[in-house]
Amino acid sequence: MRDVLIVGGGVSGLAAGIFTARAGLDTLVVDGGESILARNASLENYPGFPDGIDARLYLRMAREQAKSAGCKFELGHVTSAEPIDDTDLEAGFRVDTEGGEPLEARRLIAASWSDSEWLTPLDVGREQRGSKYMVRVDDGGRTAVDGVYAAGRIAGEPHQTIVAAGHGAKVGLAAIHDSDAAFYHDWVAPEGYFTGRDREVPPGCEEIDDEERLERDERARETMREWLAGPFDDEPTMHPSVETE
Incomplete structure (x- = not known):
């Protein structure tokens, strides 16, 4: 289920x-x-x-x-x-x-x-x-x-x-x-965004420090470099009603 x-x-x-x-x-x-x-x-x-x-x-x-x-x-x-x-x-x-x-x-x-x-x-x-x-x-x-x-x-x-x-x-x-899922926002917030105001971090959120932020940023840029390193070879699919040779 x-x-x-x-x-x-x-x-x-x-x-x-x-x-x-x-x-x-x-x-x-x-x-x-x-x-x-x-x-x-x-x-x-x-x-x-x-x-x-x-x-x-x-x-x-x-x-x-x-x-x-x-x-x-x-x-x-x-x-x-x-x-x-x-x-x-x-x-x-x-x-x-x-x-x-x-x-x-x-x-x-x-x-x-x-x-x-x-x-x-x-x-x-x-x-x-x-x-x-x-x-x-x-x-x-x-x-x-x-x-x-x-x-x-x-x-x-x-x-x-x-x-x-x-x-x-x-x-x-x-x-x-x-559903029964506890969820507030899909946020990744800087450290102290919630806790610095004496608030608990809501469900669905997390706070990260600068070191973690920079690591995630570098990982994201590396991922995009890999995806976009070269041309993508797949060609568009033509509409089935169009006759092709």
Whole structure:
């Protein structure tokens, strides 16, 4: 029984997982394959990359960050989900995958917008928009079913990477809030920020001294140098409707 099961290993799912895993929730991401972002020739509207960044490299980096946060990953295609006990949603949900063993989790986050048919048994409130189905959610990404959330494009958010990441993080925080996890802010603060005011360091926060800060800074810069040392060879995936030789 996982605490959180995220369906979709794209931007919104990864962002949600980074937050839930860092909050100590046992988080599994079921990745059905390639994110639609892989079709992007160059990601150029994401803050922090002044001249843009290769979209596939960005995805690889975000996935590595989710792993570092504690997310587990499983490759698979989810076919359906249903409550373990129809009379008690706190008992969690059972998720079936194509060719794999059923999975169980206390909370589900739908973050794969191209296919939401697997949500049909849960009656979360899907509505058709063009050729796709979206899911109605509240401000925190909560659906009509307690314990089930939707993040990113499937929740009707604009089709932009930065929006998908932000909404995924917001949904992850909602799942944390609804769980038993003690969590305040995902902050790393300078030494004395809280304790210097005679306050306890809140859950989800930590204080670090200058030596630790400089060590983390150097480690972060070294990691970025390694990721960006040379060109990334993966090429964009063309839309399936386009004929290629």
